[in-house]
Amino acid sequence: MMLYLALPLTILLYWLTRKLYQRIPLPFINPLLIPMVVLMLILHFGQLPLQDFMDGTWIINWLLKPAVVALALPLYQQMIHIKAKIKPIMICCSVSVVISILTSMLICRAMGIDEEITRSIATRSITTPLAMSVSESLGGIPSIAAAVVIMVGISGAVIGFPLLKLFGVTDPQAQGLAIGACSHAIGTAAATERGVTQGAFSSLALVVCGILTALIAPIMFAIYGLIL
Known part of the structure; x- marks a missing residue:
């Protein structure tokens, strides 16, 4: 039944x-949060197979990739504004990545959390495919990285904008950078609903922070290992 109702x-x-x-x-009445919680409860208490739900919603999963590309x-x-502020953008994204990894550590x-879990959690602020890949290269567990x-x-999608307020x-560009740097694609979807500028700068932060995390995280964990 779930195959057709999903x-x-x-x-x-x-x-x-x-x-x-x-x-x-x-903030908590979020189109991502509420449906997710309700569906989880239905699957759990109804003892319904997750695979049937996944098979029934294959079109949504398929649309995820073009949806991410559409963020371009x-x-x-906003390319003119981005080019004009590329230096502060890079500084903000770099600082965000360092703070994210350092606070995780x-x-x-x-x-007293196991180091393998630490390496999995450290990539929490970048988009899922990159987080899984980077955490695995660091010696973490990709499935835990994805869940985190x-x-x-x-x-970030639920409380990000209320916290910024x-x-x-209040600056749309700053809001977009903050959301994209901390809440990746899900936060970017929420930022896009707020405005074109927020969505554009959030998309930019998502990409830049993903690349910087892949470059910076191994260095920080190498230093972390030497210190310990």
Whole structure:
């Protein structure tokens, strides 16, 4: 049954959540968060096979790749502004990557978490395929990296903009960079809904931070290993 209900149920939940958010614009009423939680509960308590759900929603999975490529459109539209501020953009993304990896190391160390898990968590702020690849090259567990990335992305999509507002960050370019650097593709989807500028700069941060993490993370973990 789930094979045939998976796609219409997913679309219906997404549509209903968007309509609810338009009426009650609260951060936790998120079109990504609410449908995901509801579907997880249905699969768990209904003891329904996950594979049937995956087979039933294959078209959504297929559309993920062209959807990511489509993020290049707002990036192209804002290219003039991006070129004019390329230096501060690179500095912000580099600092973001270093802080993300360093905080993962320090928190995991303070909590006595296994080093293999630490190497898996350290890539939490970049998009899933890159996070899995980088964490594996570091000696981490790709499946854990993927799960953490998804949780971080949803958290950023839900509370990212309220936090930016709380700290007085109102510039659309700065908002986009912050969301893309911390919440990768899921956060970028939320940023795109806020505006073209936020979406473009979030897309840029997503790409730049992914590349920088692949370059910086091995160096930081090599230093981390020498210190320990």
